[in-house]
Amino acid sequence: MLATPGAVALVQSPVGNVLVARTGTNAFTALSDVCTHEGCAITGHSGSTFVCLCHGAEFNSSGDVVGGPAPTALRQYTTEFAGDVLTIRP
Numbered sequence: 461m462l463a464t465p466g467a468v469a470l471v472q473s474p475v476g477n478v479l480v481a482r483t484g485t486n487a488f489t490a491l492s493d494v495c496t497h498e499g500c501a502i503t504g505h506s507g508s509t510f511v512c513l514c515h516g517a518e519f520n521s522s523g524d525v526v527g528g529p530a531p532t533a534l535r536q537y538t539t540e541f542a543g544d545v546l547t548i549r550p
């Protein structure tokens with residue numbers, strides 16, 4: 461999982477679920493899974509596009525809206541990748 465650029469994953473954590481995308485060899489994005497349309501949890505993806513299954517909003521790996529009814533981008537978290545460890549901060 462997340463071994464190659466373009467890969468995406470839904471990561472479950474004690475503070476909530478996070479959508480993670482590997483955007484480069486050492487680059488990741490981490491996004492809130494709360495859809496900006498009506499607040500559903502985003503659980504789907506098509507390739508590296510995250511898809512909200514409630515009404516079809518689509519977000520790219522930076523969290524920007526690329527389709528459907530969502531009005532704004534997903535919240536993005538800070539990521540740090542060092543020593544094969546990905547750290548995600550609010």
Ligand code: FES
Nearest residue numbers: 495497498512515
């Ligand atoms: S709540 Fe996600 S598309 Fe409507």
